[in-house]
Amino acid sequence: xxxxxxxxxxxxxxxxxxxxxxxxxxxxxxxxxxxxxxxxxxxxxxxxxxxxxxxxxxxxxxxxxxxxxxxxxxxxxxxxxxxxxxxxxxxxxxxxxxxxxxxxxxxxxxxxxxxx
Amino acid sequence: xxxxxxxxxxxxxxxxxxxxxxxxxxxxxxxxxxxxxxxxxxxxxxxxxxxxxxxxxxxxxxxxxxxxxxxxxxxxxxxxxxxxxxxxxxxxxxxxxxxxxxxxxxxxxxxxx
Numbered sequence: 001x002x003x004x005x006x007x008x009x010x011x012x013x014x015x016x017x018x019x020x021x022x023x024x025x026x027x028x029x030x031x032x033x034x035x036x037x038x039x040x041x042x043x044x045x046x047x048x049x050x051x052x053x054x055x056x057x058x059x060x061x062x063x064x065x066x067x068x069x070x071x072x073x074x075x076x077x078x079x080x081x082x083x084x085x086x087x088x089x090x091x092x093x094x095x096x097x098x099x100x101x102x103x104x105x106x107x108x109x110x111x112x113x114x115x116x
Numbered sequence: 117x118x119x120x121x122x123x124x125x126x127x128x129x130x131x132x133x134x135x136x137x138x139x140x141x142x143x144x145x146x147x148x149x150x151x152x153x154x155x156x157x158x159x160x161x162x163x164x165x166x167x168x169x170x171x172x173x174x175x176x177x178x179x180x181x182x183x184x185x186x187x188x189x190x191x192x193x194x195x196x197x198x199x200x201x202x203x204x205x206x207x208x209x210x211x212x213x214x215x216x217x218x219x220x221x222x223x224x225x226x227x228x229x
Contacts (some may be wrong), residue, residue, distance in 0.1 A: 033216055043205060045159075045220035083119060084222075091158050095216060101172045102216060106158030 002027045004094050005082070005105035013082045014115050020067075021077045021110050023092030029053075031097030032074045034068065035104065040088040051075065051098070079112075087114045117178060118142070120210050123222035128227045129198055137193045137224045141210030149218065150183055150193050165191065198228045212216045 003026045013019035025034070033080045036048040051068050058066050063080045079086055092107040121140045129135050141148050147166045151159040161175040165185040176182070180199075185191040195202055205225050207216040 043223050043225075045207065045223075046210075047217060050217070093158075099166040101149075101161075101174075102147065102165075102211065103152075103164060103172075103175070104159070104218060105159040105161070108158050111154075 002029075002096060002105050003044065004092055004096055004105050004116070006106040006110050009108070010111045010113070012113040013079075013116055014080055015084060018078060018080045019082055019084055019112065021079075021090050021092075023077070025073050025075065025092070025094050027073070027094065027096065030097055031073055031094040033097065034066075035093040035095070036064070036075075036077045037091045037093060038065070038086075038088045039091065040085075045091075049077065052065055053099045060095045082114045084114050084116060086112060088112060090099075096105050120208055121187050122208050122218050122221040122224050124224060126225045126227075127224065128133075128229060129227055131200060132197055134194065134196045135198055135226065137195075137226070138192045139193070139208030139210075139221060140210070141189065141191070142212075142219055143185045143189075143221070144212070146188070147211040148191050149207065149211070150184055150191070151207045153205045153207060153223070155204070160194070162206075198226075198227050202226060203228045209217035211217075 032053045034051045042086045049061045067076045089109045093104040123138045150162040153159045163183045164172040180196045181191045205223040207223045208221045
């Protein structure tokens with residue numbers, strides 16, 4: 001069974017600094033998708049960034065980028081120029097390429113606090 | 117356009133009562149998911165609907181949980197004889213037919229007292 005592990009329950013960063021959130025996963029599949037979701041106190045789930053496993057290039061969305069290491073089954077999220085609005089819980093999620101349901105498997109989450 | 121909506125936003129119920137949670141997906145989205153988020157945890161898959169196919173119920177934690185999707189649109193998640201461990205936020209997500217991005221609703225916070 002696929003699993004997703006986020007080993008950092010809580011992290012903090014100073015405003016304007018850079019922070020990296022870690023995520024590892026376990027799968028026997030070769031084709032799959034990885035996601036980072038942000039959940040602010042409003043509890044809305046917001047898609048931050050996604051990565052297809054068949055793409056070697058790391059995904060980037062403005063201040064958010066990933067370091068996808070397929071062999072190591074690692075998928076970390078880097079937030080540059082952190083802003084107060086980045087304060088939230090961040091979830092790493094996996095979707096198997098051969099999954100009939102397309103369900104997402106989530107990690108336990110990392111709570112990020114951006115300090116002024 | 118309108119996103120995924122869920123009602124109620126919050127629900128407090130007594131142990132042993134039945135509850136119904138509603139999800140209105142984005143119009144035209146063919147797939148619909150229910151997830152549960154217990155306090156301080158990640159989301160956990162419950163059930164999946166795709167068009168007219170039989171739903172995948174493999175994530176439902178017990179036979180007290182059931183869900184239906186009427187007319188390929190609105191879905192209701194029913195929990196019978198609620199228990200305290202059912203307290204969680206229940207999310208619904210819908211997906212356009214050929215893409216893989218899930219659009220989440222705002223969730224329903226269920227508290228069983």
